[in-house]
């Protein structure tokens with residue numbers, strides 16, 4: 001019997017083969033498959049990418065190796081969030097197409113794409129692809145699994161999504177909506193002059209005006225810039241004539257995660273109650289926000305939804321918040337299910353991290369948001385109807401056809417939550433602008449009471465535990481929610497239905513929202529897994545928890561997969577509590593308390609054994625935190641730079657903080673290094689109305 005696992009055996013065999021003669025992957029297909037296998041073993045390529053390439057190899061036994069290599073890399077890009085492989089960019093930096101370990105790792109010593117593609121030209125690579133019976137060059141052979149669009153190679157499914165999204169949005173952009181004759185007066189009533197505006201145009205009013213005139217619009221802006229305020233007023237504007245005519249519009253609101261939906265439900269509820277409109281109209285403005293999955297009608301174990309082109313959603317207006325989290329496939333599904341005459345309004349912060357899945361739709365659609373690019377006609381109409389001047393706004397001039405999308409996008413530029421005196425706001429703005437020096441200055445010398453910084457002296461530095469348990473000054477740590485748990489526990493023997501239990505659990509959940517530790521990665525000591533163990537251990541040692549493994553009271557958990565039977569959505573957070581046993585009076589059992597997230601303030605209590613997909617959430621990745629906010633947010637950056645460490649990640653982490661933000665650096669300098677890098681997602685989404693569909 002060999003001492004090696006089968007995987008290692010295989011690796012050794014492959015390595016020895018490689019030693020016998022150098023691999024020539026672009027001349028010999030077998031060598032290419034051997035190399036792909038080696039890359040998979042090293043974690044540089046996914047198993048699914050290699051399997052897909054083998055499948056293509058079987059479909060075209062004489063297929064060129066350069067075509068197969070491109071297919072493997074194109075498949076791998078999806079795992080990096082890219083919709084396609086940019087051939088020219090890959091030739092400029094071939095190794096970026098794999099998931100290589102950080103610089104200096106010895107495991108790099110292997111045949112790399114840069115060596116393979118050395119001396120290759122773009123034209124030769126394109127010709128190898130065009131010669132294949134598996135590659136469709138002009139969209140005319142829908143049965144071919146790969147599509148070459150100029151210099152971009154797509155897997156068919158993603159090409160189809162991109163085309164479908166572009167076609168649907170173009171159709172909406174080309175559809176003007178009828179306008180009320182008294183639009184200017186209606187806008188004036190909803191947006192009274194703001195004495196604090198300081199000469200800035202009222203971007204909210206402008207956004208509302210643009211959204212009224214088109215079947216598609218986007219309102220983007222950083223935290224607290226008034227996206228929700230704007231959309232509530234927009235809905236009042238759209239609904240008023242419909243209600244007056246006795247035919248109220250069917251309006252639905254949605255967000256990508258349960259948490260985001262719950263947050264929006266809360267803020268929309270407050271805004272609608274304060275709207276200066278009559279009660280009849282107020283009743284017709286919805287406040288309930290659902291998740292996009294629920295809206296479309298997810299079906300277990302399939303990527304198909306109950307609503308689609310043949311069975312569209314029964315609505316006239318759809319508003320989707322936190323749209324930066326929507327990937328290309330979801331956007332395609334959403335647009336397919338939208339009736340052709342329905343309006344779509346997307347809200348979101350274009351600068352946040354994009355979805356984990358392929359595509360950065362909001363980012364793509366907001367490419368011109370900062371510059372404006374309004375045509376002279378749009379600008380004249382906007383200024384006329386809103387009474388606002390754009391003369392001082394330093395916007396670029398655009399074209400109605402070439403920049404059709406820009407005519408329907410508004411970026412809100414004034415944060416009411418993070419004004420000039422807010423350290424969080426200053427820091428977020430500098431990070432977003434990739435001004436690393438300025439950001440450091442704000443953090444270190446800015447003297448802002450809402451910003452804190454911890455520089456760890458090494459992996460064992462207990463300053464991490466101190467911050468996470470105790471917080472800083474008024475900014476709380478995890479001790480707080482555990483003290484609420486212990487100190488306010490009802491001393492009763494009553495049944496679970498007794499409202500005292502719901503009240504108590506609600507208080508513990510609210511206290512947990514006061515602090516969250518965010519991190520960049522999942523693995524290793526600075527990832528979710530290592531940090532969860534470390535923090536649970538510290539809380540146990542401090543006498544705040546009674547266990548650190550399995551289920552124990554106080555364990556906070558994050559739902560990682562939608563569970564429709566339990567009514568739990570990916571991203572929901574619950575806390576494990578000792579609660580009365582429904583079956584045996586007088587006994588207590590562990591149950592996990594989750595907010596219902598429907599604006600009712602209600603909770604649901606779930607037995608741990610029924611939770612199939614949850615993880616401890618003392619630490620959470622920034623990706624998972626999107627759509628949430630916490631009174632005190634601490635962001636831990638690891639020692640080593642990795643591809644996920646970018647300014648988008650840091651910006652998203654900072655903007656999760658409501659009152660206080662703490663930066664924890666595992667190594668000095670990592671913050672500035674992360675801020676200097678940005679995500680560049682490859683896609684070909686093109687809404688230029690001059691180009692044919």
Ligand SMILES: Nc1ncnc2c1ncn2[C@@H]1O[C@H](COP(=O)(O)OP(=O)(O)OP(=O)(O)O)[C@@H](O)[C@H]1O
Pocket residue numbers: 204221222223224225226227228229230267416417
């Ligand atoms: N035009 C306005 N007049 C007065 N207050 C406003 C106005 N616009 C926004 N606000 C206030 O500013 C705060 C942030 O507004 P809002 O919640 O609409 O922003 P947002 O961009 O949706 O925030 P988030 O980043 O949380 O999604 C709220 O308290 C809101 O009441």
